[in-house]
Amino acid sequence: MNLTLRIWRQTGPDDPGRMVSYQVPDVSPDMSFLEMLDVLNDRLTLDGEAPVAFDHDCREGICGACGMVINGVAHGPERATTACQLHMRHFRDGQTIDIEPWRAKAFPVIKDLVVDRSAFDRIVAAGGYITAPTGAAPEAHAQLVRKSDADAAFESAACIGCGACVAACPNGSAMLFTAAKVSHLSLLPQGQPERSTRVVGMIDAHDAEGFGGCTNIGECTAVCPKGIPLTSIGRLNRDYLKATRDRDGAPAT
Amino acid sequence: MHWTTNERSPSVWRVTALSTRSPIRSSIGLKIVMAVTGILLVLFLLAHMLGNLKIFVGPASFDHYAHWLRTIGSPVLPDTWYLWIQRAVLGIALVAHIWSATVLARRARAARPVRYAHRPKVQGSYAARTMRWGGVIIALFVVYHLLDLTTGDLNPVGDPRRPYANVAADFAPERWYVTLLYTVAIVTLGFHLRHGLFSAFRSLGQQTPRGEARARALALGFSVALCAGYLLVPFAVIAGLVR
């Protein structure tokens, strides 16, 4: 099939950027979206033009590197699918496809479709962990975990940190990402001691990075390739409410 | 080029012990303010609606009810004191609600300085995406509504001792545009509450899928009931059931 692509081109952070149209003929329906861009890039390279820069790595939907807004939808039209796992059979011959980078103040564009998502790392560094220095661990079976808790923790832990939630959120909020990590750790018994400091630290970092606030709209969960549920934000809110009360680290009563 | 190790202090310790920022100003704190003030306003709306329905009992009863409102708390409180306390609480709630919404909206705008060329189509609910405009419309309506039926400045009768007559005159058939305006405002309020109520539960920590389904159903049911309750009065006036 033949496609028209309109792609955001921006040579660097200081370039204002623009949409540029490209024709891509002979696209196979079995190609992935990124393989289709590979074909375009090969042609641009040989024509002496600059290929389109985009992040990608594992191409099996787990590393979270790829991400682009395709026709206004983060990761494109297929639900629960990353751009690398999106196949061209979901598009029509002759279709025009708009491709843009994630748009958020906290995700500045580096080049074309590549954005800087290190803000996510800083949110995790502000508390998204359990302090368990190597060697200090007790025997794995010393603490039992209800299967339902372990399963729910896993569902939140499945977040791949791609940033689609931010890209889709009308508020540019990273609350779903933050909530997924908070949920993962606060559902497990191992995560309890740091439950309060974790959520306060992560929310402070979240706000400091320039993400917007959540207004429970739900666009994030609609585009999330791992289907992280919106309920995790409720858990985050509850943890935060509780945490701000014992913010000074008062002992339990 | 050679990098040096950053000797910053541990981050969590820093944010929890040194942060001087009030948690209320965090994006979750603001949501909680919105939720709590929103619930206060909703409770008022509920009471207001139930009071409105007294109109179907008859002019005397309705006027008496309006008068009674001024005497709540008597004799502990002097006349109309309760009313003013309630007005103050609602006013503060409203200001806090609008203030938080404004701060969050400004942050949201700042969080996306460059817009998408291809506007995303709405995947979540429209009610959720129209909260801010809805809020503005409702705020404007409240101003009009106060001038109309509280102070009476914009009411054809405008007699504070005869609220029944004020209402009946307000929604008279020849003033159809008032009814239309009122209807638009109430429907907008319904949308606002549908998402607002659910959102309030979520902001206050509702966190299970079943609870979410219940919260959404409750928000929808409540909004519909509230709209119906409010719209009953003007349409009853138009239909001649209240005159």
Add this chain to the structure above:
Amino acid sequence: MNSPRPGQRGEFAPTSTSGHHGPQGEVETAPPNSSGGLDLFTLGEPIADTKAPDGPIETRWQRRRFDAKLVNPANRRKLTVIVVGTGLAGGSAAATLGEQGYRVRSYCYQDSPRRAHSIAAQGGINAAKNYRNDGDSIQRLFYDTVKGGDFRSRESNVRRLAEVSVEIIDQAVAQGVPFAREYGGLLDTRSFGGAQVQRTFYARGQTGQQLLLGAYQALERQIGQGRVEMHSRHEMLELIVVDGRARGIVVRDLVTGEIGCDFADAVVLASGGYGNVFYLSTNAKGCNVTATWRAHRKGALFANPCYTQIHPTCIPVSGDHQSKLTLMSESLRNDGRVWVPKAAGDDRPPRQIPEDERDYFLERMYPSFGNLVPRDIASRAAKNVCDSGRGVGQTGLGVYLDFADAIDRLGRSTIADRYGNLFEMYQRITGEDPYEVPMRIYPAVHYTMGGLWVDYDLQATIPGLFVIGEANFSDHGANRLGASALMQGLADGYFVLPSTIADYLAAGPFEALTDEHPEVVAARDDVTDRLSRLLACQGDRTVDSFHRELGQIMWDHCGMERTDAGLRKALAEIRALRDQFWQRVKVPGDGEGLNQALEKAGRVADFFELAELMCVDALHRTESAGGHFRAESQTPEGEAQRDDDHFSYVAAWEFTGADQPPVLHREDLHFEYVHPTQRSYK
């Protein structure tokens, strides 16, 4: 420090001083026939692992830790360690070294340390916990791993791996890794290829992701506390060796294009495997050999490059546009049955082929392990049935993996619980529903057992250079068992390296370096020259077109089955293609700023050199062993035929210069506890 200086032949410790001799006696010095590629390399001095303690194997690790020097906590702050790569090995090592108090600087080419390719590991992680009471033990995991590696790994290392495996699970659970649990709250385990016990811990089909996030979070904690300095989107392009010690790296900032040098007291490479030399593999697109290959060029020996693992359960190739292959976890073989039609050319839809016209070939050929035979055996069996014309799908390069029986037996919801995400992934890629239609699978390159040669301390032949995880060669021999890669990466990163590196660092800190040091200037100039050369070619072919062609040569001749003639042909073709590459490659843009084509070009250039060495190694090893199958060396039934008399050694290659024949240093393998046998899974 008694490690030999790099790059100098003849100084390696002679084998005879290593002290332990295996029951089968000395290895003869010459390969059995002249076709072993002796014209392509020269034979150097033998090499030995001088760090592994002798004596009872059960206490070797304990004794090594006791004998190793320590660094007191106050001095650790004065010592800097560079860690390249942030996967399971690199991430866990950087976090642990940070916790211990060293100053750590960590590098990765991805935009975040969480994206290292360990994230894609699906199936699980082995540990000898024996929670199932099914006869597992450290000894059995040790035995299974040595046997699974076709008796080409070191007993000492594997024994240590089995011991440490138990601690890894404890560590991961403490970090909050959400392993699958039973209703009683205990950890669930499942069985995996090459083992008859259920020792594999898992988190649905995303075990690697969950373990990596555990390590990543530990790393981020150290970053937040200022003990680890993270440099993402930075690629190591050269190793800096000063006075015989690894002292730093040259890196390119992939965003600004700036070339910088970073210095440290030790350098740890955790840069993963080199499966992408085949272009199509299950590796991430960015996986590359550059870090280890650059170290090899600086004098680190490269061991067993020809040992590559072909994974049996990948989604078949769909066309020329294919950019990578997707693995379907080996755990699927627990419940899926592998079959092809009995008759060649039978192109009926699978559900219409009656039971008695199906050939469940793995169950037929290997009744005791059935569908759970090790990967190398399953892969070759699949290749053989396809070669005999019984392959399925459009290309004929595929076999069925059928879940109908399991769904009947356990119910659809149980299967969905175990493999739901894998089934969805399959359906997304192929458009077919595996609940209804059997999956089609075909082998694909997955893991590379070879890597930089390291001693028991995980130190390469360049002092101060440590190599961990898939980047080293140490624990898997000629074939890796399923769910052992995660185990090895984390064993190295959490437990082994942080103990052994102190023995080296105790002699530090070493003399401070500046950008003006002649070795530093030379290393940096090498990098800038190379990049300029790549940019200057401005030819008429893209980097990918060369990479694809190189991959095809390797797959055809150095893939699942290798022959003397094929490998010689491959060598000639690789050399010709490499010359073409340096004349005709077109890298658009310049070295300033983000240039993804330039990154790829540098990696492919190194793959060319590695590919040659792989072929030479495959050519010289005229036996078959594990992932290395020489058509000339097979049993009458077509199984891999080892030649212990001549090849019971690690082949460690020394770089002697571009287009110079490499030098082979052999490290004899001795088996005192696991007696080599013909591997049989029948």
